[in-house]
Amino acid sequence: MHYFDHGWGMGFGMWFTFIVFVLIVFYCLKESTKSEKQDASAQDILDKRYANGEIDTEEYKEKSSALREK
Numbered sequence: 001m002h003y004f005d006h007g008w009g010m011g012f013g014m015w016f017t018f019i020v021f022v023l024i025v026f027y028c029l030k031e032s033t034k035s036e037k038q039d040a041s042a043q044d045i046l047d048k049r050y051a052n053g054e055i056d057t058e059e060y061k062e063k064s065s066a067l068r069e070k
Helices: 010-038 042-051 057-069
Strands: none
Touching: 042 057
């Protein structure tokens, strides 16, 4: 019998391997961007709160100088 004549031969295995590889790459990229978003520093958070108007200038300067002292 000629199994390679029906399209399920070596070519299918190579395409399957390629698709699995692409899925793994996309998963790794997704996970790496997720960890970058979680690693915001305290100063970054303070800057965003000030930019959004959640804290006033006096409170921003006070907390910013306290962060620099540490």
